[in-house]
Amino acid sequence: MEKESDLEKPAQLRAVIVGAGIAGLMAAHAFERAGIDYILLEKHEELTPQLGGGIALCPGTLRILSQLGMLERVLKLGMPICPQVQIYDEGEKRVDAPEMSLYKEWLGSEFWFIRRTDLLRELHAHLGHGQRVMLGKTVKRVQQSGCGVRVECDDGSVHGGDFVLGTDGTHSVVREAIWKQGREEEGTAVSRDESGKSIPIYFHFHLV
Template identity: 35%
Template sequence: MPPFRVIIVGGSVAGLTLSNMLEAYGIDFAVLEKHEDIAPRLGAGYAMMPYGARILDQLGCYHALEKLSSPVNSVSGFDERGKRCLHLSQLGAWMESSFGYKMRFLERRQITQVLYDNLRDKSKIHTSCEALEICSTDTGVEVETNGQVFRGDVVVGADGVHSPVRQEMERLALADGNGELFRNEDGGY
């Protein structure tokens, strides 16, 4: 019997973080990223909160990210007239004393690059590899891409807010008569 394998669709922060976790535990995986570059210039900034920083520290990525990021030491809020209505001058110190880390900001591509660089086996990352169709089989799942078929036991969608994986999951659920899993609050799909 082949080892358990996770197919991750999307080389996002979530997808690459999961990859690092799976690799740490010796679980086989493949990441399918549709872009040519694992760290494309997409998205704006990324707020690394203390609870996320703790996970990234456990994975061995935090110190590299700390060097690339800017800490948040204070926060101000403004009303609709532009008048300051809130100022937390010690937010950074409070977060660090409470959680061990400050909130930090960096570019999305920087965090994906650090997560990628932290992986020992980069052969499991497949760029220019867009997931087109997901099929459930008797032995697991198959993900058809623009050139290959990847087989595994489970598919994880880490492919963004307009997730094609979610759309495929909905298609499969409707075909199996489980459409209620995807109903909106108004009863539609």
């Protein structure tokens, strides 16, 4: 557990990333390239739990992987998505059937199909500072102070930084902390009803 003195604003910019999924690990790679210190907190005891299945990587995501120097390795783990994908509204009415092969012409790359666990494993394996990924850290509270942010975990550990990046999924603790602060601050435009809004999306595959 970090001491209270560790919670003081560090000389180097420091991020606390919550959630070691695809977004969290890619953010860690970006921070390393930018020279930003970070710590990554993940609630699961293992980095690649058997959650989710295959995912489709969009051309924009492939460009980011290229910028991170990881594209060739990731492409070897998957395959191009089928030429045509049919999308249904809540599993009943077909709303679109795009020709996936056209995306390479339009955007410079195809959609790429890969197992989620394989991508997570690859992202973690090539971090320059993999020891900064801490497993079994369930965040229960996020607080903001004059010297940065304070992130508390249910095991009693406390982690400080200049800012927190919430990549902890649908039921995000970080998102709820932001809504809570917004509701409490005077003059806020955030209502209680707005904080619970979500947008249902129905696809037969997962785009990243």
